[in-house]
Each structure stands twice: as C-alpha cells, then as structure tokens.
Amino acid sequence: MPELPxxxxxxxxxxxxxxxxxxxxxxxxxxxxxxxxxxRFAERLTGSxxxxxxxxxxxxxxxxxxxxxxxxxxxxSGRFSIEAGGEAALPGDFVHAAPANPKHDHVVIHAEGxxxxxxxxxxxxxxxxxxxxxxxxxHKVLGALGPEPHGNEFSGPYLAAALAGRQTPVKSALxxxxxxxxxxxxxxxxxxxxxxxxxxxxxASISGVRAERLATAVRAVIVEAIExxxxxxxxxxxxxxxxxxxxxxxxxxxxxxxxxxxEKCDGTIQRIVQSGRSTWFCSACQR
DNA sequence: AGGGGGACCTGTGCGC
DNA sequence: TGCGCACAGGTCCCCC
Numbered sequence: 001m002p003e004l005p006x007x008x009x010x011x012x013x014x015x016x017x018x019x020x021x022x023x024x025x026x027x028x029x030x031x032x033x034x035x036x037x038x039x040r041f042a043e044r045l046t047g048s049x050x051x052x053x054x055x056x057x058x059x060x061x062x063x064x065x066x067x068x069x070x071x072x073x074x075x076x077s078g079r080f081s082i083e084a085g086g087e088a089a090l091p092g093d094f095v096h097a098a099p100a101n102p103k104h105d106h107v108v109i110h111a112e113g114x115x116x117x118x119x120x121x122x123x124x125x126x127x128x129x130x131x132x133x134x135x136x137x138x139h140k141v142l143g144a145l146g147p148e149p150h151g152n153e154f155s156g157p158y159l160a161a162a163l164a165g166r167q168t169p170v171k172s173a174l175x176x177x178x179x180x181x182x183x184x185x186x187x188x189x190x191x192x193x194x195x196x197x198x199x200x201x202x203x204a205s206i207s208g209v210r211a212e213r214l215a216t217a218v219r220a221v222i223v224e225a226i227e228x229x230x231x232x233x234x235x236x237x238x239x240x241x242x243x244x245x246x247x248x249x250x251x252x253x254x255x256x257x258x259x260x261x262x263e264k265c266d267g268t269i270q271r272i273v274q275s276g277r278s279t280w281f282c283s284a285c286q287r
Numbered sequence: 288a289g290g291g292g293g294a295c296c297t298g299t300g301c302g303c
Numbered sequence: 304t305g306c307g308c309a310c311a312g313g314t315c316c317c318c319c
Contacts (some may be wrong), residue, residue: 002312034295034314058313076313077297104297123296125313141314168290177314184312233312253312275291278310 002074004058004149004182005225009244010080011055017082017115018050018062027108034075034127044068044130045109057145057181069133071142075125083116145181149222154180156212163203163211170206170214171199172275180218186231186253189280191218193252193262198286199272199279224249252280260285 002010026042038044044066054061062070072078079100100120107119107128119128131139146162147153162179163170173179174188183191192199195217197210206214225231230244251261252269260267260282267284 006312073313075296076311101298121296122298123311123313125296127314166289172290175313186312231312276293277313 002058002078002230003184003187003225004055004222005187005228005246006230006244007055007058007060007074007182008226009230010074011053011060013082014060014080014117015053017084017117018109018111019053020050021111021113021115022047022049023109023111025110027110029106029108033106033121033124035129037128038130041128041130045070050111056142057148057177058184059142063133067133068130069136070128070130071139072119072128073126075121075123075127077123078119078121078126081118081120083118085114085116144178146177146179147181149180149182149218150226154215154219156208156215159215159218160207160211163206166203168203169199169274170197170201170203171279173203174218175275175277182222183218185277185279186250187218187221187225189253190221190251193281193286194221196262196285196287198283199274199281201287252282255280 023045024047026045028037028042031037045064048064048066048068050062051065052063054063058073060072060074062072064070081100101122102120104120104122104124105118106121106124109117109119111117119126136142147158159180163173166173171188171192174183174191175185189199191214195210195213197206197214225244225246228244228246228249231247231250232244233247255269256271258269260269262282262285265282265285267282269280269282272279272281
C-alpha cells in the first residue's frame with residue numbers, strides 16, 4: 001500500500017489509539033508475514049506500554065517501555081484498523097476503515113481502554129519485528145536508509161552527490177531507499193514530472209540546477225501529500241477511517257492518455273516499464 | 288559493487 | 304458467468 005505519506009497518516013491514526021496504553025493481549029493468527037515473527041512475539045508485546053509511535057521512511061516504530069521497539073512495514077497491502085468500543089473515551093472519532101477480508105487479519109492487538117488494533121495484509125509483503133531500542137543505529141534495515149525527503153539533510157547538493165556515477169535511470173535511483181528514504185512509485189513519478197526531468201535520464205546526469213529542481217520537487221510533493229493525508233488507491237483507508245485525498249492531485253500517476261497538466265505543454269501522459277514497474281510521464285516536457 | 292530480473296503473495300479488473 | 308492474464312502503493316535475493 002503505502003509510501004511515506006501514507007505511513008505517516010497511519011502513524012497519526014495509531015497515536016491516539018495506542019500511545020500511553022498498555023498492551024493487554026496479542027492474537028497472532030499465523031507464524032509469519034513476509035518473514036517469520038520473532039520468537040515469543042506476542043509475549044514480548046503483552047504487558048508493555050506503548051510510550052511513543054515514530055516513523056522512519058516507510059517503517060512504523062512503536063517504542064515500548066520494555067526497552068524494545070516494534071518495527072512494522074506495511075508492504076503493498078498492509079493496513080491497520082482500530083476499534084474503540086470500550087468504556088474509555090478516545091480523542092478522535094474512530095470508525096471502521098473500509099471493510100477488509102477478516103481472513104487476512106494476521107495480528108490483533110488488544111490494548112487498555114477497550115482498544116483493538118488489527119493488522120490486515122492480504123499479500124503478506126509486510127512484516128513486524130522487535131529490536132532493542134538502544135541498538136537502533138546498528139539495525140540492519142534502519143541503518144541503511146538515506147535521508148527523509150522532507151528533512152534538513154535532503155537537498156540538491158546531497159542528491160547530486162548521491163546520484164553521481166549511478167548508471168541507472170533516475171526513476172530507479174529515486175526508488176532506492178538508501179539514496180532517499182520513503183519514496184515509492186507514485187511520488188517518484190510525480191516528482192519527476194514536477195521537475196521536468198525524464199524518468200529515463202541517467203541518474204549520473206543529475207547535477208547542479210537540475211538536482212536542485214528535483215530535490216525541491218521531491219520535497220514539495222511529499223510535504224503536500226502528508227498534508228493531504230496521503231493517497232487513497234482502491235479501498236485504502238487511514239486507521240481512523242479518514243481517507244487521504246492526494247490521489248486527486250496526481251499529475252501523471254495512473255493517467256495514461258491524459259493531457260499533460262503542465263502549463264502550455266500539449267503532451268500526453270505515457271506509460272513505460274522500468275525495472276519491472278510502471279512509470280507514467282510526459283515525454284514532451286520531461287527531458 | 289552496481290544493476291537487472293525474478294520471487295514473494297492475493298485480489299481485482301479487463302478482454303475474450 | 305467463467306477463465307486467463309496483466310497489474311497492483313515494496314522489498315529482498317541471486318546472478319552477471
């Protein structure tokens with residue numbers, strides 16, 4: 001499902017449901033998602049309090065008072081939903097997200113205050129793991145991530161340096177989470193269009209003003225998408241039932257044959273395949 | 288080491 | 304209506 005903006009929306013939805021609450025019970029309905037759950041996963045969660053929920057790139061990080069962090073990734077089809085049917089009043093209005101087939105409810109967390117959080121993931125490309133919070137810097141996955149696209153480290157000069165020498169299309173390079181962390185197929189296509197750069201251009205050729213334009217577009221599209229609550233494709237719903245609406249602002253993604261929205265451009269949106277994934281772009285204004 | 292292709296899964300939508 | 308195929312917001316692994 002999600003790229004950085006969607007994961008951020010999920011994080012914000014989980015905060016009022018779980019932050020400060022103790023986990024009372026965990027139902028684990030299968031031994032694995034993409035990878036096996038860690039040893040004693042349910043037991044290690046049970047009884048711990050969720051102190052804070054962070055996000056890094058597309059990863060959710062539940063900080064537990066046990067000294068461990070639960071890391072979660074939603075893969076392509078993972079989603080959380082929240083029920084708050086108990087006696088305690090919750091901040092925010094919780095409603096059911098769009099219906100999901102309950103046979104894919106792989107993890108169900110029961111927390112204080114009558115809160116139930118369900119993780120549903122038909123394709124099971126997502127995963128969950130636990131690690132010692134003080135060992136985060138050396139975490140195999142988190143340690144290899146590039147900067148957040150809307151953070152201070154990310155800039156034109158940074159991007160130019162990161163792409164230097166890369167003999168791959170810039171589209172593929174932007175999907176590399178070690179270059180910039182959190183972009184996926186949608187926002188890469190959108191950022192390339194906004195910056196007028198062809199997805200086929202070699203990454204190594206992005207420098208100077210062009211790198212500046214691209215970094216600016218990446219930042220802008222991510223900031224706007226976060227503000228919009230992410231994008232809702234198909235039946236995706238945020239954890240609190242609120243739908244992200246950024247999909248109405250797509251300029252190229254999934255818009256094959258549409259007129260190019262660039263002012264004074266008379267091009268038409270095309271679709272090509274790069275490293276096995278669809279790319280939508282306008283060959284008239286993206287060079 | 289970097290780059291490309293396939294693998295991992297289920298669901299959906301489309302053409303025949 | 305049913306069937307087969309293409310495709311889907313993401314990594315990860317293996318091979319050159």
